[in-house]
Amino acid sequence: MDKVRKWSGLSAVVGAGVMALAGIPPVAQAHEMQDAKRVLLISFDGLHEQDVARCIGANTCPNLALLAKSGVTYTNAHTPGLSDSFPGLAALVTGGSPKTVGLFYDVSYDRTLYAPTDTTCSGKQGWNVVFDETTGIDGENGGPLIHLNGGGAFNPQAIPNAMVNGVCTPVYPHNYIKTNTVFEVVKEHIRGARTAWADKHAWGYDWLNGPSGRGVDDLARTEINSIDPATKTxxxxTYTHTEKFDNYHVRALINQINGRDSTGKSASVPTVFGTNFQTLSVAQKAPVAKGGGYLDADFTPGPQVAGAIDYLDDALGRIVSELKERNLYSSTVIIVTAKHGQSPTDHTKLVKNGDTLSKLLEANNYLDPNGNFGQNATTSGNLNDGTGLVDTGMVQTDDIGLIWLRDRTQLDAAVTTLKDNLSCNAPGICADGPAAYILYGPNLASRFGDPARGRTPDIIVQPNPGVIYTSSTAKDEEHGGNAPDDSHLGLVVSFQGIQHGRTVSRAVLTTQVAPTILGVLDLDPELLHSVAEEETRVLPGLGIDH
Incomplete structure (x- = not known):
């Protein structure tokens, strides 16, 4: 292999001594990881640290427990400030937060972009970017999502434009991400390396390819919002139907382990590969009254969550068994974590007053009073039909609020209005508790980047934990923000060379997964641009830090 080397046995041993001083078990030595030839990254979306501890303690996830016995379990791992699927996965594969990666949500806003129909970049700027299930061509003109592969191409109405070196240029998801990915680095620096990933949206996750557009050799095109032809739903x-979708990803991994691509065609085994699973997330969101979510603040799973964890652990067992069958287990590092958690676990904290944040902004003229902004106003009533409004600002809410003002000179006035309406009584925004905050100005810029550059929201509102800005009866939990339950995640790094399982309680961020992937493959983590810029460290306790 042609590798860029950085980590030596000496630096790993010295690192182990430093870890001993920091209270981390000093048993991690370089020899534990030196035989690693590939990394398998698995995201069980919604997996909290408490889920891991509970199921291992109760022996309800025996396959994950076996991985933990030859691995390191991190009990204090968190997302870097935002917990939507885009920034959550970006943290794992770039080593960066939204500040350097530029991904805040799958539905976001960029003041520098032009509408998809403005192919000369001569009109107004400011576009509501939507890279979700409608990014596939099935979503064109608001059409039904009838194909598992999203229709087999990009929806041209979903692709905005940007002026690049004087040329009006389409901005695909891989152009939208601002930093490179582990897939690009591995392909560039390990001769013959192959990469693969499978996720929930067929075309919105094109950004995993990185700015080169070529980072993932085998990016499975699977769309969870498509219609199952067998059931017409x-x-x-329901989470049991989501299992069927997740099984497509299990099949893709098993194909790849067997030297085929996700479709079954002959290919080499990937050097870095993985997938996400949605079953647990769907079970967590389901209303408690219908068996979803958790029974109490101690993360006691309700029937659907318990069933989802059973399914995920069984799927994990199938994947590990295939690695062993093909004699690849002893050379594969397996990382089990999540893009995000889910909030609130404690149903007694749930508050659903509707989207009071958007209503307050509209009522005070910071956004259009009739809600006609961005993709909220389209001809079909569906996102990405090409008729969204330009230069209007936007707000994105779940259990957080991201606000792009239509007039940035109104920042001080908007913040004052928000602060004057913090209570949960209408028109309040439920942000009056000690864990809530309104982030703006220099504090926001230092953490997430300067809004004046176009991508970063002007204001971020973190409401009280448990608040979901919706009145929907279809779900009792959400993610995207920085509440404890959607930011505190499970994280287990397993390798057969680790003889004794151990626990690290030091606070870590999920951004540390990406440089760790490169470190175990003997590559310099700073080949990742976000790692270099944010000075992201590899995970402690593995013998590869220095």
Missing amino acids: YYLD
């Missing part, structure tokens, strides 16, 4: 309608 969406895979998201």
